[in-house]
Amino acid sequence: MEADLTLLVNGQQHILRLDPETPLLYVLRNNLGLNGPKFGCGLQQCGACMVLLDHIAWPSCQLPVRQTTGGVAITTLEGLTRPDGTLHPVQAAFVQEQAAQCGFCLNGMIISAVSLLKQYPQPSEEAIRNGLFRVLCRCSVHTRAIRAVQRAAASG
Amino acid sequence: MPQPVTSRRNFLKTTGCLTIGFVLLSSSELLADAPKADKLPGSLQDNPRINAWLELLPNGRARVLTGKIEIGQGIRTAVAQVAAEELNLPVEAVEVTIAETGRTPDERYTAGSASIEQSAMAIRHAAAAARQKLLELAAPVLRLKVSQLRLEPGAVVASSGRRVSVEQLLGGRQLTEEVRQPAPLKPKSQYQHVGRSVPRQDIEHMVRAEPYYVQDLRFPGMVHARVLRPPSYEARLLQFDADALRRAVPGVLQTVVDGSFVGIVAEQEYQALRAQDYGRLHTQWSAGRPLPIDKPLPELLRSLPGTVKDVASKGDFTKAPAAGALTHQASYFKPYLMHGSIGPSCAVALFEPGAQALHVWTHSQGVYPLRESLAKLLNLRSDNVHVKGVPGSGCYGHNGADDVAADAALLARAVPGRHVRLQWSRDDEHAWEPYGSAMAFDLQARVNPNTGRITHWQHELWSDTHSTRPAGSPEKLLAAQYLAQPQLPKVEDDFSGGIHRNAEPYYQFPALQVRAHAVQGPLRVSALRALGAFGNIFALESFMEELAVLARQDPYEFRLRHLTDERAKAVIRRVREMVKGQKIAENEGLGLAFARYKNTAAYCAVVAKVSVDPGTGFVRVPRIWAAIDAGEVINPDGLKNQTEGGLTQAASWTLNEEVLFNAQGITTRQWEQYPIFRFDEVPLVEVAVLDRPTEPPLGAGEAAQGPTAAALANAVFHACGKRVRHLPIRPEKLVG
Structure with a gap:
């Protein structure tokens, strides 16, 4: 059942022995000790578990880890912070706009926004709404999140 | 200590x-x-x-x-x-x-x-x-x-x-x-x-993905647990084959079967997850008593036996209305609503066998009451139970936090010396959290058309309690009700549970009757943000607008005329200024509502702007404005953030949300079946804070909920002429 798999996470290569059917989320959280991607529904409906796969935001809760080997660049929220500790412009914008309450959905919002801005550096409000569509936020900081993405776009 | x-x-x-x-x-x-x-x-x-x-x-x-x-x-x-x-x-x-x-x-x-x-x-x-x-x-x-x-x-x-x-x-x-x-x-x-908007330091920790939540706790040797809940409230365990489970799924360390409480502990989280999936397919349960579905819920609530309380009573209702008086009556309904935390409830528990001591890490809203409840549930000395609060996903009231802590504690006892992390599944949270109660309302009033004043007001409501927190006893913890020796909550005539919160209008009327019926509805319920105030204010402020329309009065002036508290008037005037100059196109409408939360806490006036598609009935909410007076403000941006969130969350409750069930149980068990607002639906919200530095600070986190619901219903009426009195305001209620 178990196999050796090679993953590229936040620029580092990891060789892990595990069940290849394990969803990527559990590998990131439990094998690699990362906190960015979070369990929200396990159904790809809420976006709490978003990661970047080669710059595309994707939910990790149902994605078998075997599909993310072979040099796919996996980036989590941790991986956005620069090595010197400075925040990615999107992370910084969410802090500046204080765009969080409980913050549980921040991972999904920030990962989705980074992916969006990679494709559309100057998105309209509608494009931001579409780009963050997969992420649910129950505290409902949406207005602030939209402003944060606009701020990040302006700063980039 | x-x-x-x-x-x-x-x-x-x-x-x-x-x-x-x-x-x-x-x-x-x-x-x-x-x-x-x-x-x-x-x-x-x-x-x-x-x-x-x-x-x-x-x-x-x-x-x-x-x-x-x-x-x-x-x-x-x-x-x-x-x-x-x-x-x-x-x-x-x-x-x-x-x-x-x-x-x-x-x-x-x-x-x-x-x-x-x-x-x-x-x-x-x-x-x-x-x-x-x-x-x-x-x-x-x-x-x-x-x-x-x-x-x-x-x-x-x-x-x-x-x-x-x-x-x-x-x-x-x-x-x-x-x-x-x-x-x-x-x-x-x-x-x-x-009084300054000091930024929250914790947001920077969050964006850096530093360990912050109870879900992020990791201890050496920590194991992972899941529970198998019955398919419905009253189903009971018939057969669970632990040996077959162990053969089918690797890594299972321990299974616990106590009556109809079934838990599984595994070395790794994915193993626990697989064991839960296997268990769901292979465990047999009795059908249990069906949930009542033969009557529509508003009718069911009104028909249930209950206890009655006269919350307020003054003036004379015995005389017939004066000649020419306008009279009006209307019935409203608010369905069961979910807390809907984005992260399902989670806890970590450690049982130390020698010391007979229990440690629990929890996002419960009450660590001391939970300690008492857990001590009684597990028959431990309460000073041997240590409960540490750790932030979790936002809860907006009493969600599954206490229940999952009890689940984890029961399972930790079966693997002493090891930290047990238990995170509910989405299905567990959606189907088993204690919902915000369904409520039904009948309102009646008389208006003197010459003065434009309400002379008589009656508000009658039917509701389940809005608070079943554990509060130091074990039986309100979900697991306790399913043990071989079950502890069952007593039926309470609970008028302290918030059912008539804000049922009494903040307006001054010469004759007033408010009557509350406490009933026990079919679903598990407890405190959801604003408790009964959400439904009561929805009914009250919808009805105020209906009366203003009936008496051909300006909605702002009509409310101002019935208020004596200058601070109440000030938030209404402020929100009126905020929307001055808004252009209203065809099929668009603005709606106003006001309340002072609990009639003692923050003042909040809300205006919503909606557009209603005449073909589909689809309601779009481009903007919501609010003016809030919470007395002395410690952190204006914090107050704004809470209020902004309240506006959007309550808009989602009002337009989208309803817990549904059939005879066999809850049917809204994932987000696709219980669709809360997504980014394409949310309004842009704007909040004005009226700072009163010399006044005492007033609770504000729940102030926007009720006014938002009524403001939306009123806006929908002004946009399309249809008065929706039963939430949620779904498109099908606006066409035909």
């Missing part, structure tokens, strides 16, 4: 400091004209000593202890601001320890928008008393009068520059004297931190 004797070492590990008490002589000067102790704010009455709330640390730092938990409302920042203010410290120099048994004061529940009114005010008084006491300690050392001294970070300083450090004054001890009135509070004109 009582602490589990057996685990003191662990406390020291987690707190890093042991408070050594000493008693100071009271200052007779300070106490000369002290009013009665019952005038002390909130939680100080129960925990009067300074060191219950505040510890002075080396290097000019301080630690604040609050019995409240951080649930996204920003309480850490607010209490740090208040303490820093009185102690003349930078806000960054104040650490905050949140709810933990044996460590922080017992402030019961983080609920009812009361954290500022209670905890922050207690901390303000404790910090002020600490400053005064430090000055008194320094006076003989520096041979000066208290009035010649000033507290600076880490030292008491005289105008000459002579100083004595706080460390020197305390000698490693803490201030244990009781806070008395009159507390030597700093004049508000000197405030540096309070």
Whole structure:
């Protein structure tokens, strides 16, 4: 059942022995000790578990880890912070706009926004709404999140 | 403070400091004209000593202890601001320890928008008393009068520059004297931190993905658990084959079957998940009693046996309406709603067999009541149960937090010495959380058309309780109800549970009747943000608008005419200014609503703008505005954030949400079946804060919920002429 798999996470290569059917989320959280991607529904409906796969935001809760080997660049929220500790412009914008309450959905919002801005550096409000569509936020900081993405776009 | 004797070492590990008490002589000067102790704010009455709330640390730092938990409302920042203010410290120099048994004061529940009114005010008084006491300690050392001294970070300083450090004054001890009135509070004109939008430091930790949530806790040797819940409330276990499960799924360490409570502990989380999936397919349950579906829910609620309370009664209803009087009546309904936390409830538990001690890490809103409940559930001494609050996903009331802690505790007992992490599945949370209660309302009124005034008002409501928190007893914990020796909650005639919150209008009417029927509905329920106020204000403020339309009155003026409180009038006038100049196109409408939460807390007026597609009935909400007066504001941006969130969340409740069930059980078990607002639906929200620095702070976190619902219903009416009285306002109710 178990196999050796090679993953590229936040620029580092990891060789892990595990069940290849394990969803990527559990590998990131439990094998690699990362906190960015979070369990929200396990159904790809809420976006709490978003990661970047080669710059595309994707939910990790149902994605078998075997599909993310072979040099796919996996980036989590941790991986956005620069090595010197400075925040990615999107992370910084969410802090500046204080765009969080409980913050549980921040991972999904920030990962989705980074992916969006990679494709559309100057998105309209509608494009931001579409780009963050997969992420649910129950505290409902949406207005602030939209402003944060606009701020990040302006700063980039 | 009582602490589990057996685990003191662990406390020291987690707190890093042991408070050594000493008693100071009271200052007779300070106490000369002290009013009665019952005038002390909130939680100080129960925990009067300074060191219950505040510890002075080396290097000019301080630690604040609050019995409240951080649930996204920003309480850490607010209490740090208040303490820093009185102690003349930078806000960054104040650490905050949140709810933990044996460590922080017992402030019961983080609920009812009361954290500022209670905890922050207690901390303000404790910090002020600490400053005064430090000055008194320094006076003989520096041979000066208290009035010649000033507290600076880490030292008491005289105008000459002579100083004595706080460390020197305390000698490693803490201030244990009781806070008395009159507390030597700093004049508000000197405030540096309070009233400013100090950014929350924790948001930076969050964006860096630092460990922050209970879900992020990791301990050496930690194992993962899941529970198998029955398919419906009253189904009972017929057969569970633990051996077959172990053969099918690797890594299963332990299974626990106690009556109809079934739990699985596995080495790894994915193994626990697979075991849960296997168990769901292969476990047999009895059908249980079907849920009632033969009547529509509003009708069912009105037909249930219950107890009646006359909440308010004045004036004469016996005479027939005066000639020419306008009369109107209408019925409203609010369905069951979910808390809908994005992260399902989670807890970690560790059972120490030798000591018979239990440790629980939880995002519960009440660590002390949970300790009592768990002690009784597991038959442990309560001082051997240690409950530590750790932030979780936002809960907006009593969700599965306490239940999952009980689940984890029961399973931890089966694998002693190992930390057990249990996270509910999405299905567990959606199907088993205690929902916000369904409510039905009948309203009647008479209006004098000559004066444009309401003369008679009647509000009758039917509702389940809005609070079934564990509160120290075991039977309200979900697992307790399914054990071989089940503990079943008693049916309570619970009028303290918030069912008639805000049923009494804040308006002045000569004749008024408010009657509440407490019934027991079919679903599991408890406290959801604003409790009964959401439904009551939806009905009340929808009805106000109906009457204004009937009497051909301006909605703002009609409300203003019936108010006497100038602060209430001010928020209505302010929101009117905010929307001045808004252009209203065809199929668009603006709707107003107002309430003072609990009739004693924050004032909030809301205007919503909607457009209704005449073909599909689809409602779009481009904008919502609110004006809020929460008295003295500690952190304006924090208050805005809470209110903005309340507006959008309540809009989602109002337009989208309804817990559904059939005879076999809950059918809304994932987000696709219970669709909360997504980014394409949310309004842009704007909040104006009316700061009243000289007034006491008022609970604000729930103030926007009720007015938002009515503002939307009123806006929909003005957009398309259809009055929707049964929530949610779904498109099918607006076409045909």
